[in-house]
Amino acid sequence: MKSNDVILQTATKFVLFIILAFSVYMFFNGHHEPGGGFIGGLMTASALVLLLLAYDIEMVRNILPVDFKLVTAAGLLTAVGTGLGSFLFGVPFLSQTFDYFTFPVLGELELATALLFDVGVYLVVIGVTLTIIQTIGEDQ
């Protein structure tokens, strides 16, 4: 029997962007409020899981033609890379710094190198979650 998922699929099209926006908000907020790379990454992954539920693996692969194992590796490389920067400046490994910058629209913002480490965490969490789900979900 061919099932009709039109309600689920239409709702997903709207809800997906709300979840993605919220996950990015969570990610950038981590320094001053609850949030950060881990929860942000999990939420982004959960948005993609919703996409997997509403459509199928092939569809998600067409939308996001990336190998999530490589996303994990890229995240790890980013996180370790922020530590490697300390070799250039002659400071202890994983030292961090921050400064205030003025942007055209957003005004004055604090930018910390800890964010770069968090980008690594974010990518690793997305990569690992989706690798697990896709590997289990695929038929042999």
Next chain:
Amino acid sequence: MTNFVILPILIPLLTGIILLFFPKKVTFQKVLSFIASVLLVIVSVMLVFQVHNNGIQTLELGGWQPPFGIVLVADMLAILLVSTTSIVSLAVLLYSFYSIDAEREKYYYYPFFQFLITGVVGAFLTGDIFNLFVFFEVMLIASYILIVHGGTKVQLRESFKYVLVNVISSALFVAGVAYLYAVAGTLNMAHLSERIGSLETQAPILTVIAVLFLIVFGLKGALFPLYFWLPASYAAPPSAIAAIFGALLTKVGIYSIFRTYSVVFVHDTGYTHQILAVLAALTMIFGVVGAVAHQDVKKILVYNVIVAVGFVLFGVSTLTEEGFMGAIFYLMHDMVIKGALFLLIGAMVVVAGTSHLKDMGGLIKHHAQLGWMFFTAVMALVGIPPLSGFIGKLLLVQGGVSAGQYWIVAAMMVSSLLVLYSMIRIFLNGFYGKIQLEHANQYGSTKGLLLPSAILIAVSAGIGLGAEMLYPFVATAAETLLHPEIYIDAVLKE
């Protein structure tokens, strides 16, 4: 250079990450991981000399001073073990090139090998007890994958038990850390050591925590009666992986007992170290009973891993300089020689086509090199003078006698004899006796499999012959352990 101390952790970690990008390019994987392993050996040996010349090296991660940040401490004990680890891992890597099949190599074998080394080295170098837990998990998760990697039936069954035991012991580890943090309010080992000295009234709960940590590390390091998981699970994976497990993984548990029982928990040594001594003696006895009882070459060797745990921990429990030095010598020797023996046994199983002693025989006819290398390794294991096992055992006996533990020294001598019996039985039955092989390469060839073990046997002979040269290094390590003030001063810089 500021960040020199972290290089032994960073090299395998970064290599592992880069290898994740190219899983199918096996040649590239081999070349890069070989370069990284050689680099690790060079860096860690350089660190040994740096520690020897300039005293304990520390690195405050992120520039946060201890006890507030995580600090990496390269004292002599840690860095000697890191160097030994790097040499063993290089040899096992070379062995993997020839013994691990292409199917396994394509599915992230080398990255996980590097992550395992990252975990082991990190556990040796850290100066923070929660960071130690994290590196334990890095090491264990990589080992979970390597033990099941390939997915044969026996591997699946044994990895299930292995994971179950280690998850439970990790949970106990966290509970122990939580208790310790509640009592002492700090997680930095040097700071803990200092705090515990001033917490006289809390002594009973600290003793309880000390025993809890003994249970945790005893589970990781296979101490009696917590070694039950080890024999079957170490016999399951391919011999390269078994070698790295047998040579390194239990040693991290032993090192942790070594560290905590000489730096942190020294408030009630009469009780805690007596327990340790008795458990060490029982570990030797029960390990050697297993080694004598089995007919499977892999099982015999795996039970010998347990015996060595007993020897080293007995040295720790004596709290004398000779005992500590003996334990350090024996620990280094055992990492090298267990690596060599696992690799040789692996080669034996390849050429004999079976791991059962009754089905082997006469291997010496076609594989004389293998036979005599095995014989040399056995002599080193038991402690025949020119080779590496002798000096460690001698110092252990001296330490035991000066601590008045005559019964345990006697148990040690007897179990050494039985270790010799169990291993020489492999030699006599497997290499002599009725010839089962018609042609040299009837079941498989030893191509490339002998060189790694030759390297390790050479290192073992080096430890034995160069004991005089190695002595000042080990003496420094033992002195730091005997006088925790040196460690505390180096870390907290008071």
